[in-house]
Amino acid sequence: MLTFPMHNAALDLKGKSPEELPHGLLTVPPEIRELVEEERAKMRPEAFDYNKEDFLNRWTVDWYFDGLGYEVMYRPSPDGPEVLAVGSDETFALKKAAPLEKRPDVKTYLGY
Amino acid sequence: MSRLAIPVAGKTLYATGDIKLRAEVTLSVRDGGGQFVDHKFVVDTGTEVTTIPAYDAKQLGLYVPPRPANIRHEQTGLEVRSGMLAFRVVGMDQTLYAVPCFFLGDPDAAPTPNAPPGSLPRKLLQPFALLDVLKFSTDKDPASIAAPHGELVIEKR
Numbered sequence: 426m427l428t429f430p431m432h433n434a435a436l437d438l439k440g441k442s443p444e445e446l447p448h449g450l451l452t453v454p455p456e457i458r459e460l461v462e463e464e465r466a467k468m469r470p471e472a473f474d475y476n477k478e479d480f481l482n483r484w485t486v487d488w489y490f491d492g493l494g495y496e497v498m499y500r501p502s503p504d505g506p507e508v509l510a511v512g513s514d515e516t517f518a519l520k521k522a523a524p525l526e527k528r529p530d531v532k533t534y535l536g537y
Numbered sequence: 538m539s540r541l542a543i544p545v546a547g548k549t550l551y552a553t554g555d556i557k558l559r560a561e562v563t564l565s566v567r568d569g570g571g572q573f574v575d576h577k578f579v580v581d582t583g584t585e586v587t588t589i590p591a592y593d594a595k596q597l598g599l600y601v602p603p604r605p606a607n608i609r610h611e612q613t614g615l616e617v618r619s620g621m622l623a624f625r626v627v628g629m630d631q632t633l634y635a636v637p638c639f640f641l642g643d644p645d646a647a648p649t650p651n652a653p654p655g656s657l658p659r660k661l662l663q664p665f666a667l668l669d670v671l672k673f674s675t676d677k678d679p680a681s682i683a684a685p686h687g688e689l690v691i692e693k694r
Contacts, residue, residue, distance in 0.1 A: 439651075440650050442650050443650075472682040472685055475682045484548060491548075493650070493654075496577070496660075512647065513592055513593055520574050537657060
């Protein structure tokens with residue numbers, strides 16, 4: 426059973442520049458796995474199955490980047506999100522290198 | 538008719554356990570060279586004017602007035618430059634829309650990582666500015682598997 430307040434990773438990352446923030450495959454914290462499991466009881470099985478991977482990936486990115494104010498681009502996977510770019514400079518570079526239609530599997534998270 | 542249904546996204550507020558809800562739309566923004574670059578915006582009726590960081594506007598090559606307006610953005614305290622944003626809505630047809638926009642903050646410097654969260658410029662789309670051409674509505678189908686929190690529907694008029 427989760428208790429609040431929870432101490433998410435972003436609280437310890439405030440003040441870091443985009444390049445200092447986590448990149449690559451993020452470790453899914455146990456708290457996020459538990460939050461995802463709590464959703465199972467709130468929705469029909471087919472709805473949970475449909476949304477489970479999105480919850481796992483989006484909420485993991487949120488755990489690390491919530492409130493930092495940066496745009497984050499990531500590639501979701503069943504094992505968790507792979508962060509590809511953080512902040513304006515990196516996300517612009519990624520968008521310039523690959524237009525939207527060439528990265529259909531890449532998601533964007535707004536850290537505010 | 539062009540129509541886009543955007544699932545409302547929910548996430549937990551770690552401090553209290555409450556669920557925060559929002560709808561985000563991806564806009565294909567026309568840059569200064571006439572190319573289109575995707576930017577995600579929070580759809581926000583409370584913003585009064587669409588906003589984007591001035592630093593992003595400059596990277597897009599948009600015309601950013603050299604001098605800020607003689608006001609500060611009330612919510613963030615940032616300097617304001619008034620401009621326009623032209624875009625397509627990703628997922629809809631190729632119609633080009635334009636809205637007045639505030640470019641927030643210093644166009645020559647990315648927001649500092651030590652800035653308080655409340656002072657960071659955000660990408661917020663004010664939907665009322667588009668009501669002549671687009672219809673916005675919200676709905677929730679209990680049978681939906683893709684939108685457990687409901688959805689924002691955008692339709693071309």
